[in-house]
Amino acid sequence: MQNFWTFITQHFHWLLFIILEAVSVVMLFSYNNYQASVWISSANSVTGKIYEWQAGVEHFFSLTQLNEELTRQNIELEEQLEKMTQQLLDMKADTSAYAKELKRDTLENVRLINAKVVSNSIGNADNLITIDKGSADGVQTDMGVICGTGIVGVVYLVSPHYSIVISALNERSRISCAIRGSSYFGYLSWKGGDVTRAYLEGVPRHARFKKGNWIETSGYSSIFPHGVSVGKIEKIYNSNDGLSYRLLIKLSTDFAKLRDVCVIDDKEIVDRMRLKEAANDSLMLMPKKE
Numbered sequence: 001m002q003n004f005w006t007f008i009t010q011h012f013h014w015l016l017f018i019i020l021e022a023v024s025v026v027m028l029f030s031y032n033n034y035q036a037s038v039w040i041s042s043a044n045s046v047t048g049k050i051y052e053w054q055a056g057v058e059h060f061f062s063l064t065q066l067n068e069e070l071t072r073q074n075i076e077l078e079e080q081l082e083k084m085t086q087q088l089l090d091m092k093a094d095t096s097a098y099a100k101e102l103k104r105d106t107l108e109n110v111r112l113i114n115a116k117v118v119s120n121s122i123g124n125a126d127n128l129i130t131i132d133k134g135s136a137d138g139v140q141t142d143m144g145v146i147c148g149t150g151i152v153g154v155v156y157l158v159s160p161h162y163s164i165v166i167s168a169l170n171e172r173s174r175i176s177c178a179i180r181g182s183s184y185f186g187y188l189s190w191k192g193g194d195v196t197r198a199y200l201e202g203v204p205r206h207a208r209f210k211k212g213n214w215i216e217t218s219g220y221s222s223i224f225p226h227g228v229s230v231g232k233i234e235k236i237y238n239s240n241d242g243l244s245y246r247l248l249i250k251l252s253t254d255f256a257k258l259r260d261v262c263v264i265d266d267k268e269i270v271d272r273m274r275l276k277e278a279a280n281d282s283l284m285l286m287p288k289k290e
Contacts, residue, residue: 178218
């Protein structure tokens with residue numbers, strides 16, 4: 001014991017220095033958003049690898065259930081494709097070639113980058129997801145992320161081999177969504193608490209819908225294409241100002257079981273973003289009217 005106290009006394013100034021440094025680093029990254037973002041990005045490679053090892057163990061024990069879910073989803077997709085093909089056959093005489101052409105046109109501009117979730121939080125106000133794909137795999141910031149059952153979130157930070165996604169279960173998330181089969185839209189907002197439900201805000205008062213209607217991505221944003229499932233309308237409320245509806249949505253994605261996701265690399269979305277940026281630049285250059 002005497003030797004311990006002697007060591008503490010002789011090296012007290014170094015111990016105090018280390019403690020103060022640790023406190024200052026924690027305060028710096030806890031209360032400064034920019035430094036926190038830099039830390040998240042720089043730590044991605046290290047923490048990402050640790051999360052990947054941990055997720056690998058979890059994936060091993062969940063493979064049976066995962067395979068069952070993938071099989072079921074594949075069957076549902078085949079049924080949907082069959083129904084769509086049949087509808088096309090009814091609509092056009094030369095449908096075989098028409099269906100193939102439509103399918104090719106629909107998919108040629110979209111590339112899905114498969115990724116695995118290596119870290120996922122659902123109990124915070126600002127939930128983030130780490131995936132095992134990064135810029136080396138073609139992932140860029142502001143790309144949409146989906147899974148077999150619906151939306152997941154939007155890519156926020158990217159390193160060569162990992163990316164951080166702002167989950168739809170994030171109070172800062174705003175995703176443009178529409179009522180399936182109509183042109184009425186609003187934005188998806190999560191208010192914390194229940195991780196299976198969110199709200200569709202800003203739906204116009206003249207919109208026509210009912211409980212049980214599906215909500216999907218509107219395609220009006222530069223992130224998600226049209227038609228990605230979001231969930232079903234469970235309850236209908238008035239907005240705080242009474243000028244619109246506020247819809248409670250039962251989400252189609254189970255974030256607590258999220259394992260495999262896809263990042264959407266859509267050329268058409270990129271073209272729309274570039275066109276929008278060019279239009280904004282043109283407006284900035286136009287002389288103001290007196």
